[in-house]
Amino acid sequence: MTASTPDTSTFITAPFQLCRNTGAGLLGLFEKIGTLSLFALRAVAHCFLPRWFPAQFLRQLIDIGYYSLPVVGMTALFTGMVLALQSYTGFTRFNAESAIAGVVVLSVTRELAPVLAGLMVAGRVGAAIAAEIGTMRVTEQIDALTTLSVNPFKYLIAPRLMAGTLMLPLLVLIGDVIGVFGGYVVAIYKLGFSPNSYLSQTWDILETMDVVSGLVKAGAFGFIVALMGCYHGFNSARGAQGVGAATTNAVVSSSILILIFNYILTQVFFS
Amino acid sequence: MTPKLELNAVRKSFGPKKVLNGIDLAIQPGRSLVVIGGSGTGKSVMIKSVLGIVQPDSGSIRIDGEEVTGLRGKNRDAMLRKFGMLFQGGALFDSLKVWENVAFGLVQGRGMNRKDAREIAVEKIRAVGLSPDVGDLLPAELSGGMQKRVGLARAIAASPEIIFFDEPTTGLDPIMADVINDLIVKSVKQLGATALSITHDMASARKIADDVAMIYDGKIIWHGPVGDLDNSGNDYVDQFIHGRAEGPIGRI
Numbered sequence: 001m002t003a004s005t006p007d008t009s010t011f012i013t014a015p016f017q018l019c020r021n022t023g024a025g026l027l028g029l030f031e032k033i034g035t036l037s038l039f040a041l042r043a044v045a046h047c048f049l050p051r052w053f054p055a056q057f058l059r060q061l062i063d064i065g066y067y068s069l070p071v072v073g074m075t076a077l078f079t080g081m082v083l084a085l086q087s088y089t090g091f092t093r094f095n096a097e098s099a100i101a102g103v104v105v106l107s108v109t110r111e112l113a114p115v116l117a118g119l120m121v122a123g124r125v126g127a128a129i130a131a132e133i134g135t136m137r138v139t140e141q142i143d144a145l146t147t148l149s150v151n152p153f154k155y156l157i158a159p160r161l162m163a164g165t166l167m168l169p170l171l172v173l174i175g176d177v178i179g180v181f182g183g184y185v186v187a188i189y190k191l192g193f194s195p196n197s198y199l200s201q202t203w204d205i206l207e208t209m210d211v212v213s214g215l216v217k218a219g220a221f222g223f224i225v226a227l228m229g230c231y232h233g234f235n236s237a238r239g240a241q242g243v244g245a246a247t248t249n250a251v252v253s254s255s256i257l258i259l260i261f262n263y264i265l266t267q268v269f270f271s
Numbered sequence: 272m273t274p275k276l277e278l279n280a281v282r283k284s285f286g287p288k289k290v291l292n293g294i295d296l297a298i299q300p301g302r303s304l305v306v307i308g309g310s311g312t313g314k315s316v317m318i319k320s321v322l323g324i325v326q327p328d329s330g331s332i333r334i335d336g337e338e339v340t341g342l343r344g345k346n347r348d349a350m351l352r353k354f355g356m357l358f359q360g361g362a363l364f365d366s367l368k369v370w371e372n373v374a375f376g377l378v379q380g381r382g383m384n385r386k387d388a389r390e391i392a393v394e395k396i397r398a399v400g401l402s403p404d405v406g407d408l409l410p411a412e413l414s415g416g417m418q419k420r421v422g423l424a425r426a427i428a429a430s431p432e433i434i435f436f437d438e439p440t441t442g443l444d445p446i447m448a449d450v451i452n453d454l455i456v457k458s459v460k461q462l463g464a465t466a467l468s469i470t471h472d473m474a475s476a477r478k479i480a481d482d483v484a485m486i487y488d489g490k491i492i493w494h495g496p497v498g499d500l501d502n503s504g505n506d507y508v509d510q511f512i513h514g515r516a517e518g519p520i521g522r523i
């Protein structure tokens with residue numbers, strides 16, 4: 001290359017530089033997806049192979065499930081309430097008030113309960129998992145587990161993955177009920193609907209598939225949240241900064257993956 | 272006699288940084304070896320390579336004459352059951368009580384029932400100079416020196432054949448340091464264990480060592496009986512044991 005003046009040389013190399021950066025970025029992304037997939041496969045294999053640690057599993061069921069109940073419940077309640085209110089202001093313009101019950105129940109069960117619960121749990125549980133496992137990594141507790149002949153995948157990761165995958169559907173089922181109840185309360189006490197017709201409109205439109213699809217989504221989201229928490233914690237860089245970054249990455253990546261997989265699963269179920 | 276533990280030409284780099292640059296080291300059964308060397312010379316990395324926590328880039332590591340690099344699954348667990356390890360930072364499980372930490376290898380690693388394991392744990396907690404009611408506290412409620420002693424109790428709890436002590440006396444007052452030295456000597460004698468200790472503390476080294484090895488620049492540059500330490504004829508060793516700033520070991 002004739003680098004006669006700095007100007008022309010940047011002019012010539014800029015497109016190459018762009019290609020190189022894009023290529024490096026893309027390669028890096030593929031590499032990340034590869035290591036994450038390997039980690040996920042290994043983690044899932046350890047869920048099915050002995051030994052199991054029931055006490056650890058139980059602790060995670062309580063941590064992930066029971067203690068997330070208030071957060072998920074509040075989210076579902078206000079979501080159901082605002083849905084009823086918002087659709088009322090829109091639907092009265094078309095004299096379509098009778099559709100409100102349906103809008104509330106379908107939006108809650110199919111989309112909002114699983115997605116919002118997933119995002120809330122990503123913030124609450126995913127961050128906690130990443131911070132705990134990350135701290136164990138940087139303080140050599142994970143190395144200590146290994147030297148005491150206990151596989152960290154079985155002791156730390158498998159219980160969290162299983163608990164996440166099992167508990168999120170349960171949370172979402174409860175969230176469904178609370179969300180519909182929230183819509184009901186607003187419709188009856190604020191908008192003046194009759195309880196009987198609101199309930200029958202709810203039941204008429206609801207199909208099993210609406211709830212089931214939401215629960216399957218919830219299971220996938222629970223898996224994603226636990227996996228990303230474990231992955232980032234387990235591979236945490238050294239020092240407090242490393243744990244901080246692991247926590248942030250766990251929450252951000254699981255939130256984005258939840259939104260992406262929500263689209264994919266919706267496509268699979270309803271098209 | 273086959274050495275209990277033998278390292279041959281073990282190398283490890285982190286990125287461009289060569290930490291271990293061909294380590295050769297052997298320990299005979301029942302002997303206590305102390306490895307000395309400056310901060311950041313790779314002493315901790317060396318023992319982590321033996322345990323497989325760090326994967327060496329090349330070289331061979333044998334225990335009882337058997338190659339252990341690259342062992343996986345059950346074979347690796349069986350190999351690890353021969354070891355006890357005191358981590359430099361303690362590495363206590365902070366979600367478990369002190370006695371559960373000490374008993375962890377017995378209960379989870381070997382499937383002993385909790386009641387028996389607890390008895391052994393309390394006995395080991397006493398042996399490291401702590402009162403048994405410390406057993407019901409969480410590690411975060413202990414001072415640094417107490418955590419170190421709990422780490423030591425955990426390392427010896429399962430009566431391992433080989434024990435690694437990574438800086439066992441750092442952060443302890445001189446009297447407690449000597450208690451720990453005695454304890455290490457006693458554990459090694461009583462259990463008939465083979466010990467590899469890392470220390471900067473020369474008083475401790477003289478007390479617990481049968482042999483001393485010095486690591487510098489990723490290699491073992493001197494290895495001999497503790498009695499020869501003062502006339503090793505090695506300038507690096509002389510500088511180190513007398514703690515002189517001037518000498519062949521440069522300041523970084």
Ligand SMILES: Nc1ncnc2c1ncn2[C@@H]1O[C@H](COP(=O)(O)OP(=O)(O)OP(=O)(O)O)[C@@H](O)[C@H]1O
Nearest residue numbers: 285290308309310311312313314315316317359438
């Ligand atoms: N996991 C790792 N990733 C990157 N570098 C590492 C890692 N572990 C150790 N190192 C580097 O290897 C070198 C040796 O570390 P090591 O902990 O073995 O030192 P040491 O001899 O035990 O020192 P000290 O006496 O201070 O404990 C250090 O420079 C450290 O930065």
Ligand SMILES: [Mg+2]
Nearest residue numbers: 314315359437
């Ligand atoms: Mg060290």
